[in-house]
Amino acid sequence: MDIQYLHSIGSNADPVAPKTPFILTDHPSFTFNSPVGVCCDQFNRIWLADTGNNRIVILNSEMTKVVKIYGEAGKQPGQFNMPFRLCHHPEKRLIYVSDLANRRIQILKYGKNLAISPVTVFGDTGSHRQRLEGPNGLTFIDGKLCVADEFFVNADGGGRIAIFSETGEFLNDIQTIEGATDPGLLWPQGISSDNNGHLYIANTGFYSIVRCDLSGKGVPFPATGTPEIDDLEISRDVSIINDILYVPGGSANHINRYTIDGQALLPLGEFFAPIQVAAHPKSHQHIIVSEPILATVGRYLVVDNAPLALPEQVSGPARNNPGQLYFVTSAITETIRQSSDQVIKQPASGFGFTPFPLYNPFNPIKWAVDSLNAWTQNWEQLADNLFKGFLPDNPRVKNTHEDAWLLDSANKQIKRASIYEPYTEAKAESLFPLIPGALGVDAFHSPIVIPGQLAPGTALFLVSNYLSGFVSILQYNPYLDDLVHFSFFGGYGTAPWQLNKPQGIAVNDTTGDIYIADSGNNRISHWRISKNGIIGFIDTYGKEGKGDGEFSGPSDVSLDPLGNIYITDQMNNRIQVLSSKGQYLYQFGQQGYGTHNDNFLLPTSIQATDKHLIVNDLVNRSLKVFTHKGHYIDSFSGLGAMPNTGQLWMPYLLHANSETLIVPDCATNQAHLYSISQ
Amino acid sequence: MKILEAASQKKLQRLRDAQARQGSSDTTDTKIIEEIESLLHKATLHQTSISDKALVEAHGKLHCKSTPPIAP
Numbered sequence: 001m002d003i004q005y006l007h008s009i010g011s012n013a014d015p016v017a018p019k020t021p022f023i024l025t026d027h028p029s030f031t032f033n034s035p036v037g038v039c040c041d042q043f044n045r046i047w048l049a050d051t052g053n054n055r056i057v058i059l060n061s062e063m064t065k066v067v068k069i070y071g072e073a074g075k076q077p078g079q080f081n082m083p084f085r086l087c088h089h090p091e092k093r094l095i096y097v098s099d100l101a102n103r104r105i106q107i108l109k110y111g112k113n114l115a116i117s118p119v120t121v122f123g124d125t126g127s128h129r130q131r132l133e134g135p136n137g138l139t140f141i142d143g144k145l146c147v148a149d150e151f152f153v154n155a156d157g158g159g160r161i162a163i164f165s166e167t168g169e170f171l172n173d174i175q176t177i178e179g180a181t182d183p184g185l186l187w188p189q190g191i192s193s194d195n196n197g198h199l200y201i202a203n204t205g206f207y208s209i210v211r212c213d214l215s216g217k218g219v220p221f222p223a224t225g226t227p228e229i230d231d232l233e234i235s236r237d238v239s240i241i242n243d244i245l246y247v248p249g250g251s252a253n254h255i256n257r258y259t260i261d262g263q264a265l266l267p268l269g270e271f272f273a274p275i276q277v278a279a280h281p282k283s284h285q286h287i288i289v290s291e292p293i294l295a296t297v298g299r300y301l302v303v304d305n306a307p308l309a310l311p312e313q314v315s316g317p318a319r320n321n322p323g324q325l326y327f328v329t330s331a332i333t334e335t336i337r338q339s340s341d342q343v344i345k346q347p348a349s350g351f352g353f354t355p356f357p358l359y360n361p362f363n364p365i366k367w368a369v370d371s372l373n374a375w376t377q378n379w380e381q382l383a384d385n386l387f388k389g390f391l392p393d394n395p396r397v398k399n400t401h402e403d404a405w406l407l408d409s410a411n412k413q414i415k416r417a418s419i420y421e422p423y424t425e426a427k428a429e430s431l432f433p434l435i436p437g438a439l440g441v442d443a444f445h446s447p448i449v450i451p452g453q454l455a456p457g458t459a460l461f462l463v464s465n466y467l468s469g470f471v472s473i474l475q476y477n478p479y480l481d482d483l484v485h486f487s488f489f490g491g492y493g494t495a496p497w498q499l500n501k502p503q504g505i506a507v508n509d510t511t512g513d514i515y516i517a518d519s520g521n522n523r524i525s526h527w528r529i530s531k532n533g534i535i536g537f538i539d540t541y542g543k544e545g546k547g548d549g550e551f552s553g554p555s556d557v558s559l560d561p562l563g564n565i566y567i568t569d570q571m572n573n574r575i576q577v578l579s580s581k582g583q584y585l586y587q588f589g590q591q592g593y594g595t596h597n598d599n600f601l602l603p604t605s606i607q608a609t610d611k612h613l614i615v616n617d618l619v620n621r622s623l624k625v626f627t628h629k630g631h632y633i634d635s636f637s638g639l640g641a642m643p644n645t646g647q648l649w650m651p652y653l654l655h656a657n658s659e660t661l662i663v664p665d666c667a668t669n670q671a672h673l674y675s676i677s678q
Numbered sequence: 679m680k681i682l683e684a685a686s687q688k689k690l691q692r693l694r695d696a697q698a699r700q701g702s703s704d705t706t707d708t709k710i711i712e713e714i715e716s717l718l719h720k721a722t723l724h725q726t727s728i729s730d731k732a733l734v735e736a737h738g739k740l741h742c743k744s745t746p747p748i749a750p
Contacts, residue, residue: 592679
């Protein structure tokens, strides 16, 4: 068993590479790709880490014009693999870049005319303690550079802050915060400092901001009595601007604000997954905010005592150029329809039918059921005859082999791409629109024609929506050349028949059973589509917990040929297996680091093939292959955004058939294809 | 690996707390959900395109209230 990277779907190249400087509105095809870090230089220009594109984009202070684009993907000085955060030297014309997936810091020198050159690279050599494992946030304090080393792992499983001289000599590190409530640092992403010699660390794994001095001694906030500001929605970064702490994402889609003493101020909204806040170089009333999922960076006016930051300039056009993907979340391989001679004309075994039997004695229930079946049969024959000669010869429809179908969530489309044509042809083709919030997708191939199906022989698409909690069933309408509604079920809530943040979805082609990872309700939801096209609720399986058959944030489901259900029990860091009727069978995996074992850190997606299971182990950035019983076999791993390598940043709901694995990465905005050899 | 374990415990406790809060005061706008359900009924009945404008707008209202399930 072997996984080999093949190629990727989704173009990140600029369709027309504009010459700098240029005005952004003159080049709407110029887009960012999950931009993260922001800082300003001594000439009031704004430097943006265009992380998914492996480059630095420099904007004028109004953020209307791109004045320079620097860097490309690679390992040499001046090249990057996920340039993440940026930090200006306190006095000199130097920008420090955390080159995250190259596991190093780069120092760039610049001049007034924006001649940029790499000065040095450090953090990628030396002993385990001297080397950086995942440099993220950067800040200067007392002439020293402090680096939030997100993926460093000490003996206790914790992370650290690494401290370097301004020229890159390793000096020390901070692994525990004396006096803190939490036992250490875990995946620290952001860092900032004040004029009193204090560090502020976004301790992401503990959902807190922790304050300490350079020796690691905690400095309590008067407002909390501890060195922590706790209970944040997420803690990705912290910035200090005019003695105010800004914590992007500290509450849902808001930027939390605190005084330097830890007193909460009104949070700023409304943003969407903001990741960094920086001071504007010309105005104390403005802040700069990057929002990677929206692929934008914006300048916002902050009004005292108002809960809103008013957007004045948001840069970064939508990623809707031909071939581009924009928060791609899910994939399947599918033919939208089979050729007419492949349409199944007879009911498959298991759906046997005897037309209009005689009943003696008369049984009204059986009569009703059989009558419905007879209607189904008639519809099937009618539909078969209707469509046999009239299906348009649509060039979008391929009859001979499977395509990849990608759920391009932020573009609100399902897009098709060939999985067999590498590189130049491997671009998604725009096709069918979707509703905002669409997340997971699976296809249902009915063994018989379902009443109401407009194009018999085609699959029905089931699409989960994490915003509304509904699952839409869509069908292909050959006359409109569009997907149209077929049915729906669910809806936001906690009642058994409702769903809360549904993610992965799987449907059994033979039985019509539908299973949904109802992540917000910590359970698996079971529905069934009957041969009459009626969707019925069956049951839910599990509740919140760590026991057998209990779940904590289940994110994906998949079915094996026997109908057993494989579930990524994400927060419990394990895979659970249930029978088709929801009976607990077994589990495997445990919390832990590792790319070549059965440890998991946020297993996010799973696919069962005939013989294997493939698991997307998110934090370990590893695609792991197991037997159905959970014995580890092989893996493909690697954090990064290097083109044509299959490296992973935020891989999401994967899909595999017997030969090909498709992994949508919603941060690099590509779907990577891998071959699976037996 | 005690730090991983401690973080895991904290994460699970937060999840439980969030669920308890959700049970006592659900912030999702039920009127919007009802509106979406009604629109889905109509869309299914008439087999309209799934890009139905009203449906898109109704989901858009929920967008700013919900954090993405996965983010860089």
